[in-house]
Amino acid sequence: MGELLHLHDEHDRAQMLLPWYVNGTLEPGDVALFEAHLGACDECRADFAANRALRELYAGTPMPGKPERPAVLASGGRAPQAARRPVATWTRATQFALAAAAAVALIVVVAPRADSGEYRLLGSDAPAQAGNAIVLFSPDTAERDLRAALERTGARLVGGPTASGAYIVQVPEQRRSQALADLRALPQVVLAEPIDAAGGP
Amino acid sequence: MGPRRIEKPSSVKRPERESDVQLISRVSGGDRQAFEELYRLYRVRLARFLGNLVRHPQLAEEVLDDTLLVVWERAAGFKGESKLSTWIFAIAYRKAMKALRRYDAPIEDPGAENRASQDDSPEQAFGQTRLHQLLRDAIAELSPEHRGVVELTYFNDLSYREIAEIMECPVDTVKTRMFYARRHLRKRLDGELPDWI
Numbered sequence: 001m002g003e004l005l006h007l008h009d010e011h012d013r014a015q016m017l018l019p020w021y022v023n024g025t026l027e028p029g030d031v032a033l034f035e036a037h038l039g040a041c042d043e044c045r046a047d048f049a050a051n052r053a054l055r056e057l058y059a060g061t062p063m064p065g066k067p068e069r070p071a072v073l074a075s076g077g078r079a080p081q082a083a084r085r086p087v088a089t090w091t092r093a094t095q096f097a098l099a100a101a102a103a104v105a106l107i108v109v110v111a112p113r114a115d116s117g118e119y120r121l122l123g124s125d126a127p128a129q130a131g132n133a134i135v136l137f138s139p140d141t142a143e144r145d146l147r148a149a150l151e152r153t154g155a156r157l158v159g160g161p162t163a164s165g166a167y168i169v170q171v172p173e174q175r176r177s178q179a180l181a182d183l184r185a186l187p188q189v190v191l192a193e194p195i196d197a198a199g200g201p
Numbered sequence: 202m203g204p205r206r207i208e209k210p211s212s213v214k215r216p217e218r219e220s221d222v223q224l225i226s227r228v229s230g231g232d233r234q235a236f237e238e239l240y241r242l243y244r245v246r247l248a249r250f251l252g253n254l255v256r257h258p259q260l261a262e263e264v265l266d267d268t269l270l271v272v273w274e275r276a277a278g279f280k281g282e283s284k285l286s287t288w289i290f291a292i293a294y295r296k297a298m299k300a301l302r303r304y305d306a307p308i309e310d311p312g313a314e315n316r317a318s319q320d321d322s323p324e325q326a327f328g329q330t331r332l333h334q335l336l337r338d339a340i341a342e343l344s345p346e347h348r349g350v351v352e353l354t355y356f357n358d359l360s361y362r363e364i365a366e367i368m369e370c371p372v373d374t375v376k377t378r379m380f381y382a383r384r385h386l387r388k389r390l391d392g393e394l395p396d397w398i
Contacts, residue, residue, distance in 0.1 A: 015380060016377070016379075016380060019354050019379050019383065023358045025360035054355070054383075057394065058336065058356060059355060059356050062333070063252060
C-alpha cells in the first residue's frame with residue numbers, strides 16, 4: 001500500500017471522493033461530506049467542473065479494445081457448434097471450452113470480422129479444417145514433446161494456445177476416440193476431449 | 202442534495218439487476234441463448250476494459266475469451282451478493298492481470314493508440330480530435346491498475362466499493378489510484394479541457 005495517501009483534512013478527503021461524486025455513485029454520507037466542503041472550496045468546485053468534463057471526454061474517447069463490430073448477434077438458440085475458418089485469414093477465434101462435469105469441452109468461436117458478427121461454434125456446417133478436439137498440456141511441456149505427442153496420435157494443430165494454454169486439434173474422425181485415449185495416456189497431457197455439437201453439455 | 206447524476210454516455214448500458222440475476226440463472230442452467238444474451242450485454246464494456254488494461258489487441262481478445270469461459274463455467278457460483286457486472290469485471294480483471302504477469306516482456310502495442318476501429322469510416326478515423334489523442338496518450342502512460350480504476354469510474358460509472366471488489370483491494374487504494382491518475386491526466390491535459398484551467 002505504498003501509494004496510499006495520508007489524509008489530513010476535509011479538502012483531501014473531498015478530493016478522494018470527487019470522481020465518484022462526478023459519476024453519481026457516492027453514498028449519502030460521502031455526498032454530505034463532499035458537498036459541505038464543496039461550498040467552501042473554490043479549488044474543489046473548479047476540480048469538480050474539470051472532472052465532469054474529463055469524464056465526458058473519457059467516455060467519448062475510443063480506447064484500444066473497442067470491438068471491431070457491434071455486439072454479436074445471438075445465433076437464435078442454435079446449439080454450440082464449431083466455427084470453421086481458415087486460421088490464416090482471421091485475427092483469432094474466440095474460443096470457449098464449455099466443460100460439463102464429465103469434462104466435455106466445446107469451443108465457441110467468435111468471428112470478429114465475420115460479416116454477420118454472430119457467434120459461431122466449432123463443428124457447424126462449414127467447410128473443412130475445423131478442430132474436433134481440445135488438448136491441454138501441462139505448463140512445463142517442452143515444445144518438442146508437444147509436437148511429438150501430436151504427431152504420434154495423428155493430431156494436427158488447428159488453433160491455440162488460448163490464454164489458458166489449450167490447443168485445438170484435428171484428429172482423424174474415424175479414430176478420434178483412440179487418438180484421444182492415446183493423448184490422455186501421455187504424462188504431459190492434462191486434458192484431451194472431443195469437441196462437437198453432440199458433445200456439448 | 203443527492204449525488205449528481207450526469208447523463209451517461211450512450212455506450213454505457215447497464216442491465217437491471219433483476220434481469221441480471223435471471224439471466225445468469227439461465228446461463229447456469231446451460232441456456233446458451235442466455236449466454237449469448239449476456240455476451241452481447243457485456244462484450245462492448247469488457248472489450249474496452251480489457252483492451253485498455255492490457256494494451257495488446259490479441260492478448261485482450263484472449264483474456265476476453267477466458268473471462269467468458271469462466272462466466273459460462275462458473276455461472277452457478279454467482280450468488281447475487283454483488284452486482285453481476287461486478288462479478289464479471291472481477292473475473293476479467295484477474296484474468297487480465299494474470300495475463301500481464303505472464304508476459305515478462307513489455308507488451309504495449311504502439312499501434313493501438315492510433316488504430317482506428319474497423320467500423321470507422323476514413324472520415325471518422327481522421328475526425329478523431331487531438332484532445333482524444335492527448336487523452337489516449339496520457340492514459341497509456343498510466344499503470345494497468347490506474348487505467349483500470351479510471352475506466353471503471355469514468356466509463357462504467359462504478360462506485361469505489363464496486364471497484365475495490367473487482368480489484369480485490371481496499372477502497373482507500375482505489376481512491377488513491379484514482380487520485381494519482383487524475384493528477385497525471387490533469388498535468389497532461391492542462392489547459393485543454395474547457396473547465397480545467
